[in-house]
Amino acid sequence: MALVVSPLISRIEAPPIAEAMTWVRPGTRNSELLNLCQAVPSYEPAEALQSEIARLAHDPATHLYTDIHGIPELRSALAQHMAADYRGLIDPENVSITSGCNQAFCAAIMAVAQRGDNVVLPVPYYFNHQMWLDMLGVEKRLVPAFAEGRAYPLPQEAAALIDNHTKAIVLCSPNNPTGAIYPPEIIEGFYELAKAAGIALIVDETYKDFRSTPEPPHGLFAKQDWQDTFIQLYSFSKVFALTGYRVGSLIAGGRVLVESEKILDCMAICAPQISQRAALFGLAHLENWKQEKQRLMETRREALLAAFHNPRLSYKLMSSGAYFAYVKHPFNTATAKSVATRLAGEHDVLCLPGTMFGADQDSYLRFAFANSPAEDMSLLIDRLIESQTWG
Numbered sequence: 007m008a009l010v011v012s013p014l015i016s017r018i019e020a021p022p023i024a025e026a027m028t029w030v031r032p033g034t035r036n037s038e039l040l041n042l043c044q045a046v047p048s049y050e051p052a053e054a055l056q057s058e059i060a061r062l063a064h065d066p067a068t069h070l071y072t073d074i075h076g077i078p079e080l081r082s083a084l085a086q087h088m089a090a091d092y093r094g095l096i097d098p099e100n101v102s103i104t105s106g107c108n109q110a111f112c113a114a115i116m117a118v119a120q121r122g123d124n125v126v127l128p129v130p131y132y133f134n135h136q137m138w139l140d141m142l143g144v145e146k147r148l149v150p151a152f153a154e155g156r157a158y159p160l161p162q163e164a165a166a167l168i169d170n171h172t173k174a175i176v177l178c179s180p181n182n183p184t185g186a187i188y189p190p191e192i193i194e195g196f197y198e199l200a201k202a203a204g205i206a207l208i209v210d211e212t213y214k215d216f217r218s219t220p221e222p223p224h225g226l227f228a229k230q231d232w233q234d235t236f237i238q239l240y241s242f243s244k245v246f247a248l249t250g251y252r253v254g255s256l257i258a259g260g261r262v263l264v265e266s267e268k269i270l271d272c273m274a275i276c277a278p279q280i281s282q283r284a285a286l287f288g289l290a291h292l293e294n295w296k297q298e299k300q301r302l303m304e305t306r307r308e309a310l311l312a313a314f315h316n317p318r319l320s321y322k323l324m325s326s327g328a329y330f331a332y333v334k335h336p337f338n339t340a341t342a343k344s345v346a347t348r349l350a351g352e353h354d355v356l357c358l359p360g361t362m363f364g365a366d367q368d369s370y371l372r373f374a375f376a377n378s379p380a381e382d383m384s385l386l387i388d389r390l391i392e393s394q395t396w397g
Contacts, residue, residue: 014140014141014142014143015141017140018137018140018141019137021137022133022358022362023043023044023358026043026346026350026356026357026358027043027356029346029347029350029351029356030350030351030356031351037354038354039354039355039356040354040355040356040378040382040385040386040389041356041377041378042355042356042357042373042374042375042377042378042386043356043357043358043374043377044374044377045182045244045329045330045374045376045377046249046374046377047244047247047249047299047376047377048376048377048378048379049247049299049302050247051246051247051248051284052246052247052288052292052295054287054291054292054295055246055284055287055288055291055292058283058284058287059280059284062280062283062284063280067279068279068280068283069279070279071275071276071279072103072276072277072279072282073276074102074267074270074271074275074276075101075102075103075263075267075270076101076102076103076104076255076276076277076282077103077279077282077283077286078098079286080103080282080283080285080286080289081098081099081101081102081103082098082101083286083289083290084101084103084240084255084257084285084289085097085098085100085101085257087289088227088238088240088257089227091214091222092222092223092224092225092226092227092228093222093225093227093228094222094225094226094227094228094229094232095227095228095230095232096227096257099260099263100233100257100258100259100260100263101255101256101257102255102256102257102258102263102266102267102270103253103254103255103276103277103282103285104253104254104255104256104270104277105252105253105254105273105274105276105277105278105281106241106243106252106253106254106277107210107212107239107240107241107243107254107255108134108138108254109252109254109270109273109274110239110240110241110254110255110256111134111135111138111208111210111239112138112269112273113256113266113269113270113273114174114206114208114237114239114256114258114262114266115138115139115142115144115174115208116142116265116266116269117262117265117266117269118173118174118205118206118262119142119144119173119174120142120143120144121142121143121144122143122144122145122171123144123145123171123172123173124144124145124146124147124167124169124171124172124173125139125144125145125146125147125172125173125174125175125176126147126149126164126167126168126172126174126175126176127139127146127147127148127149127176128148128149128150128151128158128159128164128176128177128178129148129149129150129151129152129363129364129365129366129367130151130152130183130184130332130360130363130364130367130370131148131151131176131178131363131364132178132182132183132210132363133362133363135176135178135210136364144173145171147164147167147168147172148364148365149163149164149167150163151181151184152184152324152325152332157181157184157186157324157325157332158179158181158186158188158189158192159177159192159196160192160195161192161195161196161198161199164196164199165199168199168203168205172203172205173205173206174200174205174206174207174208174237175196175199175200175205175206175207175208176208176209176210177193177196177207177208177209177210178209178210178212179193179209179210179211179214179223180211180213180214180216180217180327180328180329181325181327181330182210182212182213182329182330183330183332183358183360183363183372184324184325184326184327184330184332184372185325185326185327185328185329185330185331185332186325186327186332187217187218187223187327187328188223190221190222190223190224190225193209193223193224193226194224194225194226197224197226197229197235197236200235201234201235205235206235206236206237206262207226207235207236207237208237208239209224209226209236209237209238209239210239211223211238211239211240212239212240212241212243212244212254213244213327213328213329214240215244215245215296215300216244216245216300216303216327216328216329216376217327217328218304218327226238232259233258233259233260234259236258237256237257237258237262238255238256238257238258239254239255239256240254240255240257241253241254241255242254242255242281242284242285242288244329245288245296245299246284246285246288246292246296247299248281248284248285248288251278251280251281251284251285252277252278252281253277253278253281253282253284253285254277303328303329303376305380306375306376306378306379306380306383307326307327307375307376308380309380309381309383309384310323310326310331310375310383310386311323311326312383313383313384313386313387314387316387316391318391319387319390319391319394320336320394321333321334321335321336321371321390321394322334322336324370326375328376329374329375329376330372330373330374330375330376331372331373331375332360332370332371332372332373333370333371333372333373334369334370334371335369335370335371336394337396341359341361341368342359342360342361342367342368342369342370342371343359343361345359345371345393346358346359346371348393348396349371349389349390349393352393353389353390353392353393354389355386355389355390355393357371357372357373357374358371358372359371359372360372373386
């Protein structure tokens with residue numbers, strides 16, 4: 007008798023990044039691949055951080071478990087960092103260190119929702135958010151987040167989707183896939199909506215360090231009762247180039263952290279200690295290095311914006327920001343996936359089709375432009391122009 011697997015899992019599409027990598031055909035390319043598929047820093051961690059990681063590897067204490075919510079020093083340092091960055095009030099007891107931001111999202115959703123519940127999710131969405139909700143049997147109530155003249159959802163449109171089974175609203179800002187940074191007043195509006203409905207507002211702020219202004223992304227942490235509604239997700243992966251070390255955070259009120267502790271203990275017990283201590287070193291010593299990389303990312307975005315002004319280009323840049331650009335392709339009768347696969351196979355440009363980020367996204371492609379140096383932006387445009395000759 008054949009093994010039966012979970013239908014909740016089997017009905018979900020394969021991981022998008024892994025699928026996209028199969029579109030590259032080694033040995034047949036005529037030029038160097040522009041890999042704009044996955045958001046990975048194109049530079050190594052700071053040399054000082056690499057030295058610290060090497061030192062930590064020889065420390066016997068590094069090989070042990072930590073507290074489920076993370077080492078106290080990192081929880082305290084991150085609370086101080088977030089409180090300063092957002093001009094808010096955050097205690098170390100509100101901070102949980104996780105094995106990457108994806109784990110933080112998984113724990114947050116499991117802590118507030120179960121099968122039969124629903125969550126309001128803007129579309130286009132980060133595909134791992136969608137995948138996890140589907141795995142749990144939690145319904146997605148989709149609200150448009152991409153329309154003419156704006157690249158963010160509207161609270162009043164989300165309000166119509168909320169019922170007695172709604173447990174959370176999920177936002178991602180700066181956004182993956184569009185790169186858009188949601189205006190503070192929009193995030194504030196969603197907070198008030200969630201608070202009035204007695205549900206959670208979960209905001210993935212993985213890319214908050216690459217926003218275009220030093221002003222706080224929102225004022226939620228300054229509210230006296232933010233712990234009753236707001237859950238923030240964050241990652242050290244991009245800011246300190248630690249993608250493979252898997253270290254992120256969940257900041258929330260005590261009730262959520264009590265429940266998430268049970269979930270995290272079953273998932274991984276704790277984030278790797280060497281990763282936690284690497285993140286702690288970054289917060290303490292790498293502010294100047296971080297600012298240098300922030301300027302580098304902004305230079306790449308400026309180069310992208312300039313390159314898309316080419317009058318011969320039929321692809322249209324619809325939105326851009328931290329790490330990502332969302333682009334409308336010019337082929338009215340082609341699917342986004344067919345365009346993406348041809349770009350990979352014939353023009354050595356690897357990107358993701360908009361359909362990996364939700365319904366009604368067949369006209370779009372996502373480019374993780376931060377992966378490439380500024381001088382590659384004109385090369386990208388040349389290859390896109392070449393593709394416009396497809397029959």
